[in-house]
Amino acid sequence: MEARAFISQALQILNDLSKIMTNMASYLKLRISLSVNLGYFQIR
Incomplete structure (x- = not known):
């Protein structure tokens, strides 16, 4: 669960x-x- 939350956070940061x-x-x-x-x- 912890790793999943971290991954979703990282994806959100990448999206931003x-x-x-x-x-x-x-x-x-x-x-x-x-x-x-x-x-x-x-120039003209």
Whole structure:
């Protein structure tokens, strides 16, 4: 029972981490596309 609780806790933590990673990746993509667009407008 103890090991099962530990495993479920570990899975929950991994799930949260993957959500955070996905959020960070989309945030970085947004930042990169924004900076690229700004640079493009400054060049023109």
